Amino acid sequence: MAGGRIYSGDLPDQPAPMATEGPVAWLRDNMFNGVFNTVLTILMGLLLLWMVPPALNWLVFNANWTGGAEACRVNPDGACWPFVSARWEQFLYGFYEKSEYWRVNILLAVLAVGIVLLVFEKMPGRKYIAFFMLFIYPIMAFILLYGNEKLGLPIVDTPQWGGFMLTLVIALSGIVASLPLGILLALGRRSKMPIISLLSTIFIEFWRGIPLVAVLFMATIMFPLFLPPGMSFDQLLRAIIGVALFASAYMAEVVRGGLQAIPKGQYEGAMALGLPYPKMMRLIVLPQALKIVIPGIVNTFIGLFKDTTLVLIIALFDLLGIVQASIADPNWSIRSVPYSGYAFVAIVFWICCYAMARYSRYMEAKLHTGHKR
Amino acid sequence: MQLTKSIAAAAVLAASVGTAHAASETLDAVKAKGFVQCGVSQGLPGFSNPDDQGKWTGLDVDFCRGMAAAIFGDAEAVKFTPLSAKVRFTALTSGEIDVLARNTTWTQTRDTDFGEFVGVNYYDGQGFMVPKALGVASALELDGAAVCTNTGTTTELNVADFFRANNLNYTVVAFEKADEVVAAYDAGRCDVYTTDRSGLAAQRTKLSKPDDHVVLPEIISKEPLGPLVRHGDSGWGDIARWSLNCMINAEELGVNSGNAAEMAKSDNPGIKRMMGTEGDMGSKLGLDNSFCSNIISSVGNYAESYDRNVGPDTPLKLDRGVNALWSQGGILYAAPMR
Numbered sequence: 001m002a003g004g005r006i007y008s009g010d011l012p013d014q015p016a017p018m019a020t021e022g023p024v025a026w027l028r029d030n031m032f033n034g035v036f037n038t039v040l041t042i043l044m045g046l047l048l049l050w051m052v053p054p055a056l057n058w059l060v061f062n063a064n065w066t067g068g069a070e071a072c073r074v075n076p077d078g079a080c081w082p083f084v085s086a087r088w089e090q091f092l093y094g095f096y097e098k099s100e101y102w103r104v105n106i107l108l109a110v111l112a113v114g115i116v117l118l119v120f121e122k123m124p125g126r127k128y129i130a131f132f133m134l135f136i137y138p139i140m141a142f143i144l145l146y147g148n149e150k151l152g153l154p155i156v157d158t159p160q161w162g163g164f165m166l167t168l169v170i171a172l173s174g175i176v177a178s179l180p181l182g183i184l185l186a187l188g189r190r191s192k193m194p195i196i197s198l199l200s201t202i203f204i205e206f207w208r209g210i211p212l213v214a215v216l217f218m219a220t221i222m223f224p225l226f227l228p229p230g231m232s233f234d235q236l237l238r239a240i241i242g243v244a245l246f247a248s249a250y251m252a253e254v255v256r257g258g259l260q261a262i263p264k265g266q267y268e269g270a271m272a273l274g275l276p277y278p279k280m281m282r283l284i285v286l287p288q289a290l291k292i293v294i295p296g297i298v299n300t301f302i303g304l305f306k307d308t309t310l311v312l313i314i315a316l317f318d319l320l321g322i323v324q325a326s327i328a329d330p331n332w333s334i335r336s337v338p339y340s341g342y343a344f345v346a347i348v349f350w351i352c353c354y355a356m357a358r359y360s361r362y363m364e365a366k367l368h369t370g371h372k373r
Numbered sequence: 374m375q376l377t378k379s380i381a382a383a384a385v386l387a388a389s390v391g392t393a394h395a396a397s398e399t400l401d402a403v404k405a406k407g408f409v410q411c412g413v414s415q416g417l418p419g420f421s422n423p424d425d426q427g428k429w430t431g432l433d434v435d436f437c438r439g440m441a442a443a444i445f446g447d448a449e450a451v452k453f454t455p456l457s458a459k460v461r462f463t464a465l466t467s468g469e470i471d472v473l474a475r476n477t478t479w480t481q482t483r484d485t486d487f488g489e490f491v492g493v494n495y496y497d498g499q500g501f502m503v504p505k506a507l508g509v510a511s512a513l514e515l516d517g518a519a520v521c522t523n524t525g526t527t528t529e530l531n532v533a534d535f536f537r538a539n540n541l542n543y544t545v546v547a548f549e550k551a552d553e554v555v556a557a558y559d560a561g562r563c564d565v566y567t568t569d570r571s572g573l574a575a576q577r578t579k580l581s582k583p584d585d586h587v588v589l590p591e592i593i594s595k596e597p598l599g600p601l602v603r604h605g606d607s608g609w610g611d612i613a614r615w616s617l618n619c620m621i622n623a624e625e626l627g628v629n630s631g632n633a634a635e636m637a638k639s640d641n642p643g644i645k646r647m648m649g650t651e652g653d654m655g656s657k658l659g660l661d662n663s664f665c666s667n668i669i670s671s672v673g674n675y676a677e678s679y680d681r682n683v684g685p686d687t688p689l690k691l692d693r694g695v696n697a698l699w700s701q702g703g704i705l706y707a708a709p710m711r
Binding site for chain 1: 415453454463467550556575688
C-alpha cells in the first residue's frame with residue numbers, strides 16, 4: 001500500500017472513455033486506424049467524390065426520362081432513358097412475334113415463381129418443384145418458345161428470338177447442362193480406369209484451352225462448311241451446345257477441386273461400409289465436395305451468364321446484341337444513346353449476377369456444418 | 374382412270390415445257406417455305422436497322438422486301454438474318470440465307486469467290502473525317518496519323534493502299550463495331566476516322582461536337598454496294614437483279630407507290646411492260662407478270678426508298694450525289710426492261 005493516497009470528498013470528473021460502439025467508433029476502427037489506412041480512406045473518398053456525383057448526374061438528375069428522341073437531342077449530356085422505354089419490348093423479346101409474347105410471359109412467370117419456391121427450403125413438396133423445374137420446365141419452354149403446330153402454337157423460328165429472353169435461354173441451358181456434365185467429367189478425370197480418365201482429361205483440356213469466341217466461330221462458320229450445302233442445323237442450338245460444353249469443362253475442374261479436398265478417410269470409410277461406387281459418391285463424397293465448391297460453382301455460373309453476350313459476334317441478338325442493333329437506328333442517332341443502352345445492359349446484368357452471388361452466400365451459410373474455415 | 378392420269382401428267386409436262394422460263398431451285402425452295410430469307414447487317418443506320426416497333430428498315434431491307442413483293446406479292450414475306458461482316462459470306466454459301474443485302478462492296482474477289490452480285494443499290498466511297506483543330510485540308514497531309522477504322526472490311530485494306538501509295542506513315546486503331554470507332558475518335562484516341570462516306574454522315578451525328586469535324590475531299594475508294602446471291606442459280610440471280618432494276622427504272626419512268634395504279638394504264642409501252650400490263654417480263658423470271666408493279670406499290674421506287682431511309686429529310690441527310698439517276702447527273706443506270 002506504499003505510496004497510496006487517500007482522497008476525501010468526490011473525485012474530479014474524468015473524461016468519458018473512447019466509445020467502442022456507434023458510428024464514430026466504427027469509423028475509427030475501420031477507416032482511420034493508423035496512418036496508412038487514413039491516407040487510403042481519404043484517397044478513396046476523393047475518388048468517390050470525383051466519380052459518383054457526375055455518374056449520378058448523368059444517370060439520374062440530368063437524364064432525360066420522357067419526351068422521346070427529340071428531348072434527348074436537345075439535352076445530349078444526360079442519359080437517354082426514352083430510348084430504353086421506347087424499345088423495352090425488343091430488349092426483352094427480340095424480334096419474337098408480338099402476338100405470341102404471352103408465351104414468353106408465361107415462361108418468365110413460371111421461372112420466377114419456380115425460383116422463389118425453390119429458394120425457400122421449407123416449401124412443402126420442394127422435391128417435386130425441383131423435378132418440375134429441372135426436367136419438365138425445359139421441355140415446356142422449348143414447346144412454348146418454338147411452337148408446335150399440333151398444339152395450335154405457331155412456329156417462331158430461333159432467329160426471331162432475342163433480347164433478355166435469349167440471354168436467359170442460353171445462360172439457363174448452359175447452367176443446367178454444365179453442372180451434371182461437369183460432375184461426370186470430374187469423376188471421370190479422377191477415375192482409376194485409364195481410358196475414361198484419359199478421355200475426360202483430353203475433353204477438359206481441349207475445351208479449356210480454346211477461347212469461347214473461337215468455339216462460337218467454329219460452330220457458326222466452320223461447321224456449316226462441313227455439312228452438305230442446303231443442310232444446316234439451328235444456329236442457336238449450335239451456340240448453346242458450344243457454350244454448354246465450354247462451361248462444363250470449367251465446371252469439371254471446380255468440382256474436381258472439391259473432390260480432392262475430401263479427406264481420404266471419407267472414401268475409405270464409405271468403402272468399409274460396403275457402399276458401391278455410385279452410392280459412395282452420391283451419399284458420402286459429392287454432398288461434401290459440392291458444398292465446399294459452391295463459391296466456385298456460382299462463380300462459373302456468373303461467368304457463363306456474362307459470357308452469353310459473346311454470341312453477338314455470331315449475330316444472335318441477345319440483350320447486348322439487340323441494344324447494339326437498336327443504337328444503329330438513325331432516328332436515335334444521338335450521342336447519349338449508345339451509353340444509355342450500355343448502361344441499361346450493365347444494370348440488368350449486375351442485378352442478375354448479384355442475385356446469384358447473394359444466393360450462393362446464403363447457401364454457404366446454410367450448409368456450413370463444420371467445414372467452414 | 375389410269376389413262377386420264379397419264380393424259381393429265383402429259384399435259385402438265387407439255388405446259389411446263391411450253392413456258393420456257395429459267396428454272397430456279399432457290400425460287401422453288403423459297404416458294405415452298407413461303408418467305409425470302411435475307412441477310413442484313415447487325416445494324417447499319419439507313420441500310421438495315423430495326424425501328425422502334427422491331428421492324429427492319431433501310432435501303433438494303435427495302436431491296437429484300439421488294440424481292441418478297443416480286444415473288445409473293447407481299448412485302449412482308451421476308452425474314453431477316455442479321456450477319457456480322459465476317460460471317461456474311463458463309464451464311465450465303467451454306468444456304469442459311471437466300472440473298473445477301475448487307476452493304477457489301479462489289480469486288481472481283483468477292484464476285485468470284487462468294488457469290489453473284491446482281492447490281493448496285495448504293496454507290497459509296499471511303500472518306501476521311503478529321504477534327505477541324507487538326508488544321509488538315511487534304512488527306513495527303515495525314516503523315517504519321519493514327520487512323521480509327523472497322524476490322525474485317527475493305528475499309529482497312531483501302532487505308533493501307535492509300536497510305537502506302539502516297540508514302541505516308543500511319544497506325545491503325547481498329548474496332549469491331551462502328552460505335553466503338555466513333556467513341557475512340559471522339560475521345561481523341563486517333564486523329565482520323567475513316568469509313569464509307571455514308572457511314573461518316575451517320576456517325577458524325579454521334580460526336581460530342583459534330584460541327585468541329587470536317588470530311589476531307591478525298592474519296593479513296595470505289596464502294597459500289599450491292600446485293601448478291603449464291604453462285605450456280607442464275608435464275609434466282611435474275612429475279613434479284615430485275616427486282617433491283619425495277620425500282621430504279623420505276624424512278625426513271627416516273628412511277629411511284631402513289632401513282633402505280635394509274636400508271637399501269639399508261640400508253641407508254643415501257644411502263645406497260647414494266648407494270649406487266651403488256652408482255653411477259655414476269656413469267657420470263659418464273660414470276661407473275663405484275664412482279665414489278667407489286668414491288669412499286671408496296672415498297673416504292675428507288676427514290677422513295679432512298680428518301681425514306683438515307684435522304685436529306687432523314688437524320689443521315691445524304692444528298693443523292695452520284696446516286697442520282699444518270700439522267701439527273703448521277704451514275705445510277707438500270708438496264709431497260711424489254
